[in-house]
Amino acid sequence: MNKIAILGSTGSIGTQTLDVVASDPGRYEIVGLAAGGNTELLIEQAKRFRPAQVCLATKEAAEQVRPFVPPGTRVLYGEEGLVEIAGGSGADMVVTGIVGSRGLNATLAAIDAGAAIALANKETLVTAGHLVMERAAAKGVPILPVDSEHSAIFQCLNGEDRASVQRIVLTASGGAFRDKRREELADVTVEQALSHPNWSMGAKITIDSATMANKGLEVIEAHWLFGLPYERIDVLIHPESIVHSFVEFVDNSIVAQLGMPDMRVPIQYALTYPERRRTPAARLDLAKAGSLHFREMDFDRYPCLRMAYESGRTGGTAPTVFNAANEVAVARFLRGEIPFLSIERIVEAVLERHTAVANPGLGEIAEADEWARKAAEAAKG
Numbered sequence: 001m002n003k004i005a006i007l008g009s010t011g012s013i014g015t016q017t018l019d020v021v022a023s024d025p026g027r028y029e030i031v032g033l034a035a036g037g038n039t040e041l042l043i044e045q046a047k048r049f050r051p052a053q054v055c056l057a058t059k060e061a062a063e064q065v066r067p068f069v070p071p072g073t074r075v076l077y078g079e080e081g082l083v084e085i086a087g088g089s090g091a092d093m094v095v096t097g098i099v100g101s102r103g104l105n106a107t108l109a110a111i112d113a114g115a116a117i118a119l120a121n122k123e124t125l126v127t128a129g130h131l132v133m134e135r136a137a138a139k140g141v142p143i144l145p146v147d148s149e150h151s152a153i154f155q156c157l158n159g160e161d162r163a164s165v166q167r168i169v170l171t172a173s174g175g176a177f178r179d180k181r182r183e184e185l186a187d188v189t190v191e192q193a194l195s196h197p198n199w200s201m202g203a204k205i206t207i208d209s210a211t212m213a214n215k216g217l218e219v220i221e222a223h224w225l226f227g228l229p230y231e232r233i234d235v236l237i238h239p240e241s242i243v244h245s246f247v248e249f250v251d252n253s254i255v256a257q258l259g260m261p262d263m264r265v266p267i268q269y270a271l272t273y274p275e276r277r278r279t280p281a282a283r284l285d286l287a288k289a290g291s292l293h294f295r296e297m298d299f300d301r302y303p304c305l306r307m308a309y310e311s312g313r314t315g316g317t318a319p320t321v322f323n324a325a326n327e328v329a330v331a332r333f334l335r336g337e338i339p340f341l342s343i344e345r346i347v348e349a350v351l352e353r354h355t356a357v358a359n360p361g362l363g364e365i366a367e368a369d370e371w372a373r374k375a376a377e378a379a380k381g
Contacts, residue, residue, distance in 0.1 A: 004094075014035070020267050036061075086115070116144060152266075170233070186341060230309055242289060262281035325351065349375075
């Protein structure tokens, strides 16, 4: 039985991972669950899956949960508890479904413990890809992508000589405003921005999809996962989200991975790799789908994606600053403090003020992250 710990168990990735686990009884043992502040759902999960440990973001949330978890389940909290779930739960695999840069130390702890990483926390590689991939290689720990785009590329590369890859192409739905012109975005509401046409995701990722910042983070993640320069990583808008991404080889052949937009498929593939098993996802009927559409990426329409490429090419602490500034700007938009288009303006303003540190250590990454957050909070919307 595979022992699984889930970081971010009450979020979109975490709940869908537990759907996969429940659909294949007897195959998995949940040994650890970490959540933020959704105490009610975590209690339900703990009662159903009976993990040895659970973790909440704060001491107060942990005290709320403690009386209601099964006997023998330890209740932890904070960064220390998150690291303990990741590295001290005895998990064979850790699913990193936390949104944002909070997942970095926990991911490193899991790697040090020898657990395989089912990576859904793209910010971990965005902020410290050089450190994470180097440590994983040294420990012999596999990093298995959970994002649908990276899982697609991973599947397309199975059995292929990496030297024969000409480029990889990540597909993007275009988000909630893909059919709107920039001049129509000035007064869009939070509710409108959260109405993703294809995927069921958390609020932050849904906003990032609308600005294309999420695709920018995925480009940087792909650079580290697949060892390709940014010149060989492209993005296409594909409104149907049926082709999850594809690889073009030197003979101009293209290998793509297709399926219905359902995150349970890439989650399960990471959990069972290299085996394939039945999933609770719906089957793709291409005749019913009828036609698929693709559009070239417009970097003027989506400046966050342009900034992500620029940050990735600059390297060092630049991607950390891009990510941190974007997290804060999105949070400010969700709180109603700034208009939608101010997200990209704040990110660009913070990046312009930053002098990147090459090959940063964890301390320098943390300093750059903290500086960028303060700068983004102070920036005018």
